[in-house]
Amino acid sequence: MTTAGRFGVYGGAFVPETLVPALEELEAAMTAALADPAFIAELDGWLRDYAGRPTPLTLARRLTEACGGAEIWLKREDLLHTGAHKLNNALGQVLLARRMGKTRIIAETGAGQHGVATATVCACFGLECVVYMGREDTHRQAVNVYKMGLLGAEVRPVDSGSRTLKDATNEAIRDWVTNVENTHYVIGSVVGPHPYPTLVKRFQRVIGDEARAQALERWGALPDLVVACVGGGSNAIGIFTAFIEDEDVELLGVEAAGRGIETGEHAASLEAGRPGVLHGAYSYLLQDADGQVRETHSISAGLDYPGVGPEHAALRDAERARYVSCTDGEALRAFHRLCRMEGIIPALESSHALAVAERRAGELGLGHRVLVCLSGRGDKDIDTVRAVGGTGEGTQ
Amino acid sequence: MTAATAGRFEAAFAARGAGERPGIIPYVMAGFPGPGDTAPLLLAYERAGSLAAEVGIPFSDPLADGPTIQSIGWRALEQGMTPARAIAQVAEARAAGLTIPVAAMTYINPVLAMGVEAFAAACAAAGIDGVIVPDLPVDEAAGLAASLGAHGLAHIPLVAPTTPTSRVARVAATAAGFVYCVSVTGTTGARDRVSPAALDLLARVRSVTDLPRALGFGISRPEHVEALTGHCEAVVVASALLDAIGTGGDDPGATAERFIRGLRGVGAAG
Numbered sequence: 001m002t003t004a005g006r007f008g009v010y011g012g013a014f015v016p017e018t019l020v021p022a023l024e025e026l027e028a029a030m031t032a033a034l035a036d037p038a039f040i041a042e043l044d045g046w047l048r049d050y051a052g053r054p055t056p057l058t059l060a061r062r063l064t065e066a067c068g069g070a071e072i073w074l075k076r077e078d079l080l081h082t083g084a085h086k087l088n089n090a091l092g093q094v095l096l097a098r099r100m101g102k103t104r105i106i107a108e109t110g111a112g113q114h115g116v117a118t119a120t121v122c123a124c125f126g127l128e129c130v131v132y133m134g135r136e137d138t139h140r141q142a143v144n145v146y147k148m149g150l151l152g153a154e155v156r157p158v159d160s161g162s163r164t165l166k167d168a169t170n171e172a173i174r175d176w177v178t179n180v181e182n183t184h185y186v187i188g189s190v191v192g193p194h195p196y197p198t199l200v201k202r203f204q205r206v207i208g209d210e211a212r213a214q215a216l217e218r219w220g221a222l223p224d225l226v227v228a229c230v231g232g233g234s235n236a237i238g239i240f241t242a243f244i245e246d247e248d249v250e251l252l253g254v255e256a257a258g259r260g261i262e263t264g265e266h267a268a269s270l271e272a273g274r275p276g277v278l279h280g281a282y283s284y285l286l287q288d289a290d291g292q293v294r295e296t297h298s299i300s301a302g303l304d305y306p307g308v309g310p311e312h313a314a315l316r317d318a319e320r321a322r323y324v325s326c327t328d329g330e331a332l333r334a335f336h337r338l339c340r341m342e343g344i345i346p347a348l349e350s351s352h353a354l355a356v357a358e359r360r361a362g363e364l365g366l367g368h369r370v371l372v373c374l375s376g377r378g379d380k381d382i383d384t385v386r387a388v389g390g391t392g393e394g395t396q
Numbered sequence: 397m398t399a400a401t402a403g404r405f406e407a408a409f410a411a412r413g414a415g416e417r418p419g420i421i422p423y424v425m426a427g428f429p430g431p432g433d434t435a436p437l438l439l440a441y442e443r444a445g446s447l448a449a450e451v452g453i454p455f456s457d458p459l460a461d462g463p464t465i466q467s468i469g470w471r472a473l474e475q476g477m478t479p480a481r482a483i484a485q486v487a488e489a490r491a492a493g494l495t496i497p498v499a500a501m502t503y504i505n506p507v508l509a510m511g512v513e514a515f516a517a518a519c520a521a522a523g524i525d526g527v528i529v530p531d532l533p534v535d536e537a538a539g540l541a542a543s544l545g546a547h548g549l550a551h552i553p554l555v556a557p558t559t560p561t562s563r564v565a566r567v568a569a570t571a572a573g574f575v576y577c578v579s580v581t582g583t584t585g586a587r588d589r590v591s592p593a594a595l596d597l598l599a600r601v602r603s604v605t606d607l608p609r610a611l612g613f614g615i616s617r618p619e620h621v622e623a624l625t626g627h628c629e630a631v632v633v634a635s636a637l638l639d640a641i642g643t644g645g646d647d648p649g650a651t652a653e654r655f656i657r658g659l660r661g662v663g664a665a666g
Contacts (some may be wrong), residue, residue: 003496004535014504014531016460018556018581020563160466178582181559275530278457290478291509292456310528394566 002074005194008317010310013193022106022180027195029100029359034202039099043203046091050124052082053088053206057214060372062341063358070224072362073204075239077275077375078346082117084376085207085235090117090186092203093363094125097184104128104183108172110137110165110231111301113351113376114188119153129153132171134164140301144380159359162295167303170278189232190309193280197237197309199202204238211371212242223371225250225360229352230323231267231303235314240321250322252360253312254299256354258327267296268325270316277348283310298386299328299349302376332388335378348384401566403527404497405550405573405658407606408447409629413515416426417625419447420650420659423501423634425465426482427472427566429648435484435492437641440649442655444498447630453482462585464635468642479506479515483522490523499526499552499573505527516543526550526573534567541570552576557593561600568605573650574630575601577611586636587614590623598627621659633659 005011013023028044033039047053056079060072077085083172090107097105109115115131122129131148134361135157138145148155159286161167166358169187170215176185190197190204202268208226226237232251243249258266266272269284278293286294286306298304326334331348334355346354357372364370378385412419422528426434434451441449454469454477461469478501486498495548500519507529509662513585519527527544529537534553541551550573555564558581568575580587581592594611612632621631637655644651 012536014536015533016530016556016578017533017554017567017576018558020533020535021558021560098447139499160463161456161470170457170459174462174583177460178580180581219637276508280460280531285503285505287509289509290480292473344627 007197007314010275010283010313011194011197012046012282013280014277015193016177017176019180022176023193025193029096030074030195030199033096033099036363043056043092045094045096046095047088047201047206051087051091055079057218059079060342063337064361066341067358067361069366070364070370072357072361072370072372073223074372074374075207077235077373078344078350078377080339082113082120082378084113084117084347085204085238086114086117087120087186087205089188089234089239090114090121090201092262093119093184093186093199094121094127097186098125099157099359100184101223102182102184104179105186106130106132106172106175106183107186108165108168109188110134110168110304111380112137112141112148113302113380115153115155116144116147116151118186119148119151119382122153123151125177130175131155132158132167132168132175134158134162136163137165137168137301140384141380143232145355159221163270165301166213166293173279177209187293189234191232191279191281193309197281200234201237201241201311204234205241207235207373208240208242211239215371219369221369222246222249224368225252225370227254227353227357227370228373229254229349229375230270230308230312231256231305231349232307233309234374235373237309237311239302240315240375244320251315251320252356253321254324254327254356255323256300256303256352257327258297258299260327261325265297266325267298267306269306270312270323271325275313278307280319281310282379283313299331300352302347302349303352324356326352326355332385334358340369344374345378346374350375356367405448409574412629413651414626417468417621418611418628419630420445420621420635420656421448421450421632422446423450423452423631424454424654425472425487425638427475427477428468431477431521435489436649437652438486438489438494440494440652441656442494442654445660445662446656448497448499448633450499450501451482451486453479453500455503455506458503460583462583462635464639465471465584468560468638474662477569479510480518483518483524484522487522497525498523499528500524501528501530504529504532506548512540512543512662513557516547516549520547520549524549527551528552528554528576529644530554534570536549537570540606546664553603554578555597557581557597564600568601571605571607572581574603574608574610577601577615577628577634578607579615581609582613584613584635586639590615590620595627618659618661622661
């Protein structure tokens with residue numbers, strides 16, 4: 001195995017030969033664009049004038065009081081256009097694809113947020129957009145399917161395999177293999193073959209870059225702890241990257257423990273998986289003894305993925321970041337608390353980070369600060385939460 | 397054992413006469429159409445005059461495969477097929493007299509799960525002659541190629557129409573047995589015709605290596621094989637053959653023999 005595109009031993013590019021030249025072309029285009037001040041200025045302009053950056057840093061005042069410890073601050077990616085951090089990456093990649101002369105855009109989506117973000121940017125630039133989505137997810141996230149249609153994208157339900165995000169990703173890669181000449185594949189997280197984990201990180205690191213500057217400006221100090229949820233891990237890499245050199249800042253990723261790790265029905269790749277290759281990268285993976293990829297479960301479709309970005313695997317091995325998990329129930333209770341105490345309806349994905357942040361805030365105690373990446377808003381999850389029932393009262 | 401297996405592909409290609417149609421390399425997914433059918437099908441492939449055979453080891457996420465092989469692989473997994481059982485089916489076919497070369501085709505994750513070295517050893521012990529891994533480009537393949545070579549097995553890499561000729565040369569330098577030439581920019585599955593890009597690729601491969609060339613992905617009809625005479629030494633036939641077996645009644649072996657003889661352009665007695 002070579003060292004190209006590696007994070008420690010993780011990463012690489014395990015793809016059909018047909019795609020190798022396309023990945024090399026993408027890497028060359030990425031390197032040139034990111035070194036071009038005109039491209040950076042164009043990207044920054046769209047992030048500011050269209051997406052709504054910078055996003056605010058909000059003190060969760062009542063939640064902090066209730067936890068009785070460190071201050072809990074929220075990086076408000078939920079306020080970004082389309083309701084989640086996914087737009088940062090979709091904008092960056094579509095601008096890059098235009099620069100490469102690609103006329104057709106494809107994407108995979110699980111919860112639908114990345115699909116909506118990609119469809120949004122394609123509408124903005126008049127590009128053809130096809131979004132692959134597991135048949136199961138089209139039912140769970142029907143509103144987002146409708147939204148993508150409104151935005152002019154074609155949603156193709158995927159009936160192969162387990163009919164969820166991993167199968168949608170397989171189908172997007174197969175489309176790319178077939179239409180590689182005119183098509184750019186906008187992958188939605190820091191997963192996939194090199195150079196995608198590096199490319200997506202570059203477009204998401206704006207979250208942490210902004211938050212770090214805001215922290216220094218507001219507090220004159222850095223946070224003690226940064227917490228983010230991890231499915232593929234793009235919002236987590238996005239907020240961690242700016243703090244990696246700050247050795248005193250603890251970085252904590254939260255995976256989905258679903259119905260509990262011990263039940264086997266979860267999506268905690270780093271906690272319960274072992275290294276393997278899925279979607280072109282070597283990283284932690286939920287798989288059986290024979291290397292067949294396992295089905296996963298999380299109440300949050302965005303975390304319901306058996307793999308994880310290779311840089312998270314490397315950060316974990318290097319002990320620069322720690323990774324824990326949070327069950328469906330814990331995430332739901334955190335969801336309701338943020339609704340009732342802060343007037344913010346968070347995405348179920350982000351609720352996993354909130355649950356762990358609340359716990360750690362109590363442990364850290366007064367005089368400390370916890371920064372949480374509130375990666376998205378919860379409008380898309382209303383039906384899921386309603387189906388489960390309750391308001392979370394009495395569960396604190 | 398290892399020296400003998402390494403030579404099976406070489407001998408099979410050497411036995412072809414000048415100007416002959418490309419030899420046929422039919423594919424079967426282990427566990428298709430039923431769990432015990434692989435060894436009998438391999439023997440039928442040999443009876444039909446195949447040059448070699450390819451055995452698929454199913455993987456849950458087969459990126460390079462189209463709908464036919466995806467669904468067949470998924471069903472095989474649901475019926476309990478595993479890499480170890482798939483390899484054992486080749487051993488069973490060898491014990492029953494199979495003599496043509498056999499290549500195993502799977503994805504890198506099942507190989508890593510078994511361990512690269514253990515996988516190579518198991519394949520060699522079962523009488524497998526070569527291994528094809530479509531999601532392992534040359535840049536990532538050094539470890540597997542070395543283990544396979546140490547066990548006398550051929551590492552059979554793929555090249556595609558999008559592969560630049562300089563890279564084809566790099567890939568071919570790691571190859572043994574033959575070079576697997578992908579006929580289309582796309583996944584496996586039957587196509588109506590052989591693309592001009594495939595003929596161009598075959599010529600480019602010949603310009604950098606003397607190894608035999610097998611063309612695969614989309615080859616489905618006798619006229620495809622006939623038209624490829626002089627352009628390549630073998631064709632791999634998979635989806636169209638499996639579709640025929642799947643819809644061909646209750647004697648998979650007889651259906652396969654008919655199909656393969658048709659591709660070879662010979663009658664029932666050929």
